[in-house]
Amino acid sequence: MKLNWGTSIVIAFILFIGFIMFFVVNMLTDDKYDHDLVVESYYKKNLTLQKDIDDSKKALALDQNVEINLAKEGLEIIFPTEFNFADIKAELFMYRPSDKALDFTTNLQLKSSRFVLPHNDFTSGRWDAILKFSYNNEDYMVTKKINK
Structure with a gap:
C-alpha cells in the first residue's frame, strides 16, 4: 500500500x-x-487584607518585636516583656504552601511570654507561620517563613 x-x-x-x-x-x-489554591476562600480573604496589613504595621511599631524562631525544642514564639502574658490572646496558623492538608491552627495557651510549638507537631519543609494576637483590645499580626 x-x-x-x-x-x-x-x-x-x-x-x-x-x-x-x-x-x-x-x-x-x-x-x-x-496543586491546591493558595487560599480556599480567596475573595473572603481579600476583604480582610487591609486589616491584616494594619495589624502587621502595629506589630512592627512595638518597642520590642515579637520573635518567631526555629529552636531545638520547636518553633519558638517570644512576646515582648512589656506585655502581661496572661492578657494576650493568640492564635498561630501554620500554612504549608505545598499541601493544604497539613495546615493547622493552634490557640496559644501562654504560661509565660515564651511559647514553643514542638517539632513533632509539624513536618519538615517550608511553612508560613502567621501569628495573630490581641493585647489590650489591640490586634497584631506577625508572619514568618520557616524552613524546617
Whole structure:
C-alpha cells in the first residue's frame, strides 16, 4: 500500500492528538501534579487584607518585636516583656504552601511570654507561620517563613 500526502497528514494528526492526550491523562491522574489554591476562600480573604496589613504595621511599631524562631525544642514564639502574658490572646496558623492538608491552627495557651510549638507537631519543609494576637483590645499580626 502506497501512502499519499493526505493519508500521511491524517496519520500525523492522529499521532499528535494521541501524544497530547497521553500527557493530559497523565497530568490529571498523577498525584504529584495535584496543586491546591493558595487560599480556599480567596475573595473572603481579600476583604480582610487591609486589616491584616494594619495589624502587621502595629506589630512592627512595638518597642520590642515579637520573635518567631526555629529552636531545638520547636518553633519558638517570644512576646515582648512589656506585655502581661496572661492578657494576650493568640492564635498561630501554620500554612504549608505545598499541601493544604497539613495546615493547622493552634490557640496559644501562654504560661509565660515564651511559647514553643514542638517539632513533632509539624513536618519538615517550608511553612508560613502567621501569628495573630490581641493585647489590650489591640490586634497584631506577625508572619514568618520557616524552613524546617
